[in-house]
Structure formats: C-alpha cells, structure tokens
Amino acid sequence: MSDLIKNIVRFILFIFFQVFILNEVPPLHQFIVPYIYFLFILWLPFNINRFFLLIIAFAFGTTLDYFTGIGGLHAAPCVLIAYLRPFLLNLLIPQDTTENSYIEPSIKSMGWAPYSLYIAILTFMHHFLLVLIEWLQFGNFVYFIGKVAGTTAVSLLLIFITEMLFFRKAKFRTNAA
C-alpha cells in the first residue's frame, strides 16, 4: 500500500474513531476526556513538506470540528503540534541515519526513549492549547490544570495501548521508493 493511501485511510479512521467511539464514552470525570485523533499527525512521514504538514493538520482539525460543532477548537492545537513536530524530530533523532532510512516515526525507527519523549511533549502541547482555549471561554484555573493533567494522562495511556495493538512494521526506505 502506498504511503498516500495509507495516510488517507488513517485520516478517516482516526476521525471516525474519535467522533463515534471516544466521544460517546460515558464521562468518568470532568477532567478525563479521551483524545487520540492527533496521533494521525504524529505518525505522518518524516520527509513531508513542512508547509503541507501545516495544511494537512489544519484540514484534519477542521474536519473534527465539523463533527463536534465549534470551529477552530481542535484545528488550532493540531496546527501547533504540526509546526513544532519538525523541530522536535531534529532534536531527538540522529539526522543521518534514521530520517534517511525509515519512513515515519515509530518505536522501532526512533528507539523507545526518544519516541516516548516525542509523543509525550506533543501530546502535552496539544492538550495545553486545547484546554487553554476552553479555559478562556469558561472555567477556572483548577479546571485548566486538572484537565490538562487528566487528558494528557489518558491520551498517553491510549497511545501506549495503540502502539501495542497495532505494531507498525518500520519499513526501510529502499532506493526504488
């Protein structure tokens, strides 16, 4: 399967999974909201053009907004993590080896520690901006701190489970591709 088709399928699956399964989960607590859709942006290939990365993230976030009802609420954090992603990847991986030989970020292509750090930082940034936007509209400071901590923890758990369930074979890039 080509990378393009694979990512289009992922786009659709992540949106539907978020809207029709995670958003329907009965709420445990105000602070605990399961989010996993932004993993789509974290899984995009290494060598994608930075401008296209931003456009894709904006389109992805806006699509989710169409389903949930408030414009820009999810698009803004998506664009933020898409912007920060290349900087973080440059810091975390050895430039010559990984980026040239693997297609996309995964445990195998980056190693346990750098990959977890990459996921954790971007998840935190995403929720920080998302809850900040909500907090500016309503809520108090305890709500802000609690919800950032709660949602980040739940998201990291979900991402961990996803990585265990869907083991992505880290493909080497061949000369032909």
Add this chain to the structure above:
Amino acid sequence: MKNIFLFIQRNFTFLSFLLLEIACIVLLSNSSKTHQVFFSAASNEITGKFDKQYNNWRYYFSLKETNAQLVAENARLRNLLPSNFQAFDNSKKTMIDSTVRDSLGKIRKYTLFPAKVIGNTVTLQTNYLTLERGSLQGVKKGMAVIGSDGIVGVVVLVSDNNARVMSLLHRNSRVSAMLKKDNIAGSIEWDGTDPNFLLLKNIPKSAKVAKGDSVLTSTYSANFPSHLLVGTINSVVADATSNFYTLKVKTATNFFSIQYVYLVENLRYAEQTAIESTPEKN
C-alpha cells in the same frame, strides 16, 4: 521590496503557521460570540449523513429504553383522554373542540412536532444534538426542543433536512426557569462537570427551597412554553457572600439515551422577540 520578499521566503513556514492559527481563532471567536454553530448548512448535511448511519446502529441498542419511555408517555397522555372521564349524570355530551380557534376565543400559541435524534454528545463542554428534520419540514432557528420527560435545548442551526440543537449541556446555554412552589424565576445553566446535573442561579434567599422540589420553565421564555419540567433540586449550595442560592438540579431528561424529541414552535415567536429587542424611544 526585495527584502520583504526575502523575509517572506525565509520565514514561509512560520508565517503560514501564524496565518492558520489566526484563521482558527477567528473561527473560534465567531462561533462562541454568537452562540451558533460555525459551519454552513451544506456541511451540516454531510456530517448529518454520517451521524444518521451511526445512529442506525446505535439506535438498536437503546430500543428497549426508548420503548419504555414512549410507553410511559403514551400512558400519561391516554390518561388525559376525554373518554376516561365520565360526566355527572346530565344528559348532555361533552365535546372536545380541536380546531385552531375554539369557541371560547382561545387561540393556539404552540405547535409541537416530533423529530428523531441522530447525533448527540454529552462528554464535551459544548454539546449539540443533531435532529433529522430541517427547514423543508418546518424547523426554524430558535425553536425549543423538549423530550418526553423534560426540556432538551434550543435549535441553533437549520439546513434542508437536518437541524442542530444546543443542548442544555452547553456552557453557553441559558434557559429561564422557576421553582414550582412559589414561581420565583432564575436561570438554568451548566457548569460542565456532570451531565446529570444543571445549575439554577439567581434564586433569592427569601425563596423556600428544599431538596426534591420541581423546577419548571418560566413564563418569560420566548421559545419554551411555561410549566415544563426541567428537573428536581438535588442540593442547595448556600453562598454566604451572596443574596442568591445556587441550586444543583437533577435533569429530568436522560441525555444519555435520548432518541426522540418534540420541536415546539411558538407561533408568536417573531412578534415577541421583535418587541423585546426594539430599543425604547422617548
């Protein structure tokens, strides 16, 4: 001029990032300022189609509960049928007149029609319902939405075949409500914590409130008919620094399993909102 182009070229990614974020913030401020859903009617149709597909499956799992609700409501309404009541033994027969203008000079103010709920969330801070009934079937913006047990929300966006409803579980939702006991009016809001409970604010401390009291829609609302059940008081939060109670109200409607609702059209809605929004002239 050349320098400007060079600057744009060098910072192209950062500038496009800023541009997209600004676009997001503009969308956000528009949608929260006017309490409306941001998208056009066309995109509402598209997401409505997906919602309907999903509801076809989901509906199956709550059939039992929906059935029970509808049966309970039918029983309540059947109890109101005139054939249940026997007149005292005078030989005249009572006729119930159902025309729009009855002989006592009353006119109809509200009409109700049913709609199927095809999309609903309770977990977000801003929750909406999607109904499978739109402007072609007579839905208008601002119509009240009630369930079989209590009130549900207000229509905020209408497309040809679908409508979006701002649920009571929305941080911007405000509905005028009153205590059943002494008709003191306050406002029903939601604080985003628990989908089972709403807050009734601005009830003065002179009012006598007790746990279990009913809260009804008030007579001041332009879209809701009066005396519809909102919920029952669950607990009273007495704030020593204020002259008002904050009451925690258990919702009468079960938002988790809602499948059918009624849309209420106030035939004098336009007239009432027009006169309320006209500035006073001296």
